[in-house]
Amino acid sequence: MKKTLIGIALIGMIVFSGFTSTISYKNTFSGKAILQEETTETTEVTETATTVVSTTVAPTATTIPTATAVPTATTPAYSRPLLNLTSYSYDSSEVYAGNVFGMDCVFQNLGQQRAYNVVVTYSASSLTAEDNGGVDVISSLGASESATSEQDFTVSSSISSSPVTVNVNIEYRDESGKSYTQSFAVSITVTGYGYYYTSTPEGRPQIVVANYETDIDPLEPGTSFVLSMNLQNRGYMTAQNVSMVFGGSSSSGSSTTTTTTSADDNFLPLGSSNVQVIGDVGVNQYIQVQQTLVVNSEITPGVYPLTLSFTYTDEDGNEFTDNQIITLLVHLVPSIEVSFYETPDPFYVGEASTLPIQVVNIGSDSVLLGDIYINAENVTLSNNLTFVGTLESGGSFTIDTDITPQQAGTFPVTVTINYQDNFKKAQTITQTLNITVTDNQMAVATIDPALVATEMAKMPNGGFPTSNSNENFGSILLRFFRGMIGFDSSAVSGQNRNNPGVMNTDSSAQ
Structure with missing residues (x-):
């Protein structure tokens, strides 16, 4: 019995031992499968890493064209800002002596770069810049952009000509700080000589010599001539009591006027003194005056100035004296x-x-x-x-x-x-x-035999050549016919x- 139990126990142990071994094998295979999967995963990770590397390289390749494009974006050597004065405007009705008017200038950048620190400077004779001293600043101006600069001017009360030129200078810099300058000139029409769009204009009369001429050209030392001049009042008020002095100057007092002449020794008056009284000259009115002068015979040929002095008053009684110079040319004409x-x-x-x-x-x-x-x-x-x-x-x-x-x-x-x-x-x-x-x-003449005999008798030897004579019969006959028609019949000797x-x-x- 005991042997039977022992045998059963041994069989049971053997069976149990075989079952345990099978389980262990299966677990080992399963572990290999897991490792295989891990290996696969590792392989996948490796592929993923490869993909990452490929992705990393791709941006590097993309960066290369970007670096190549940099020179293309570099500014060309000729590229620069370029400012141009495209237009300007002002109210001409406000431009008269003593008044203030405004002028607008439009600048446009026609270049390829932005202009920085644009400084605009205005200057003109007979015009005074107001407020800013003639300097205006524009911070910057991009390509194709425009900007307007405004400037006010005061017209001089003694202005005597029109138009007036205003010089406009601009200075600016590019992106690298390089400086550029440009200059423009604009023309301003002064309406300060007539009637204005204001009830109380400021100004004065102004007599000027518009043109002049002499009746003799060229002038020579000792020549008498008439000097004709057209005078014009280019002011805005009537010039009253105008008088003119040739070759001199004049001065006047408050109650009486005293004229002091300084005679020009090169051109002296004839027929009258060097002082002429002209009278009143209206605004824009022309007056023609004439003076007979003689050129000093002692001067040498050349260019000579002739001083003209004008004295007059305005409607308020203010007195003005203007000295002007005209030029006369004295020639040396051979006699x-x-x-x-x-x-x-x-x-x-x-x-x-x-x-x-x-x-x-x-x-x-x-x-x-x-x-x-x-x-x-x-x-x-x-x-x-x-x-x-x-x-x-x-x-x-x-x-x-x-x-x-x-x-x-x-x-x-x-x-x-x-x-x-x-x-x-x-x-x-x-x-x-x-x-x-x-x-x-020679004219055909009727020969009278009696006249022939008379002429022949007057000739030496009866008209026949002698042995000592150098004349032949033909020469004598020619002299005879010359005498017949009225010419000198004497012997002639040729000139060479x-x-x-x-x-x-x-x-x-x-």
Whole structure:
């Protein structure tokens, strides 16, 4: 029994031991599966890590084009701000003497960069900037942006001309601090000479010389001439009791007016004094005045000022004295006389002859002359152009011009001489000489035998040549016919001139 129980116990232990081993095996496999899964997970983690690395590299690759684009975004060397004055405006009715008006200027940035610290400066003669001293500031102005600058001006009470130029200067900087400057000029029309859109305008009358001229041009030392001037009142009030002094100045007191003249020694009055009383001159009115003057014969050629002094009052009795200057030019015109230095031979159609021309300096100063040119119509000329040179006082220059007339009649011979005046301008002297050309065909005449015998008797040896005579029968016959038609029948000797131009410096020979 005991053996039976022991056997059963052993069998039971054996069976129990086998069951336990099976369970352990299964658990071990299951552990391997878990490890495999963990390995798979690890592999997945590795793949995930790879993906992360790939993701990390991708932004780095994206950054590279960004770095490449930086030079493209860099500002080009020519890029800069550029300001332009596109327009300006003002109320012209407010621009008159003594009044204040405003002007608006519109600036636009036509460049590619923003302009910083824009400083606008205004300046003008006869206009005074108000409030800000003529300086306006714009903080910045972007590309294509516009801004308006405003400036007030006070018009001078003594303004005497229109329009007035206002100089507008601007200074600004770019993003890097580089400075730029530009200048503009705008024109302001002053309406301060007439009637205004205000009940109490401020200003004064203003007499000015609008234009002037002389009746003789050019002026020379010793020349008498008439000076004509157009005066205009360009103020806004009537100029009363206007008087004018030539070549001097005038002063006036409160109760009486005393005129003190300072005579101009270069231009002296003729026929009247140098003081003229003009009277009242209305606003914008023109007055013409004339004065006869003479140029001092002692002055040298040149540019000379002539001072004019105007004295007048306004409607309120305020006195004004204005001195103005006009300019007169005094020239040195050579005193030249052109003539024949001897009586020329008779001129016949188709026959060559000579023009014995001389040029004489009859002035008191030496002159430098250029070319002399001789010209005439219906003739053929040669040796008619040559250079003269310097002629002393009383000196002469001669030229023999060959001439062959082509037509009978009286013709002018024009002599033109070039020279340079004291103002370096080319001038000419032109004078004319007259010549008479005769047809060389002898008139057909009825020969009276008695007259022939009488003429033959007057001739030596009865009209026949002698052995000592140089004349042949043909020459005697020609002289006979010349006497028949009224010409000189005496023997002639031909002249042979060859003078292309000779200077005669001996003044006593003239």
